[in-house]
Amino acid sequence: MKELVRTSDPTVIAFATALLEAEGIAAFQMDVHMSVLEGSLGILPRRLMVRDEDHFIARAILRDNGIEV
Template identity: 70%
Template sequence: MGRQMLCRAPIFPDMKQLLRTTDPTSIAFAKALLQGEGIDCFEMDVNMSVLEGSIGILPRRLMVHPDDHAEAEKVLTDNGIALEG
C-alpha cells in the first residue's frame, strides 16, 4: 500500500513533530507546501485546539515520517515558516 495519506490519517506510529503552532494559517500553509512536494503529514491536536475556542493556548502539531523530516524542514524554512529549536 505504501505511504498514501497526504495529511489525512496517521499510518506510522513513529511520526516526528515538524511544526507546533497556535496559528491555523501556518499549519494550513505548511500542509499545502508539504503536499506539493509529495511529503505525507498529519495534523495533531486539532480537536483540542477547537475545544479551547479562539484564545490560542493549545497548539496544533504537524507530524511527518522520520525519513521525510529533514526534507520537510527544508521545504518549510525555504518558504519562511519558522521551526522550533
Template identity: 65%
Template sequence: MRELLRTNDPTVIAFASALLDGEGIASFVLDANISVLEGSIGILPRRLMVAERDHFMAAAVMRDNDLSVTE
C-alpha cells in the same frame, strides 16, 4: 513520526500542509480537534507531524518558505 511544526495559528498549519503536499511529503496534524476541550479559544497549539525519513526535506521546505521548524 516526528514533529515538524507547532503553532496556534490554523492558517499556518494549512499553509505548511499544502506546501508539503505539493512536494509529495505526507503529513499529519495532531491536536486538530482539541478546540472541543479548550472552547475554541486557541491556546493549545496544533502539531504538524511527518515521517522520520521525510523530516529533513520537510524542514527544508518550511525554511524555504519562512516558516519556523520545531527542532
C-alpha cells in the same frame, strides 16, 4: 513520526501542509480538536507531523518558504 511544527495559528498549519503535499510529503495534523475538548477558543497549539525519513527535507522546505521550524 516526528513533530515538524507546533503552532496555534491555523494558517501556518494550512500553508505548511500545502507546501509539503505539493512535494509529495504526507503530513498529519495532531491536536486539532483539543481546543474543543478543553473548552478554549483555539489557543492550544496544533502539531504537524511527518514520517521520520521525510523530516529533514520537510524542514528545509518550510525554512525556504519562511516558516520557522
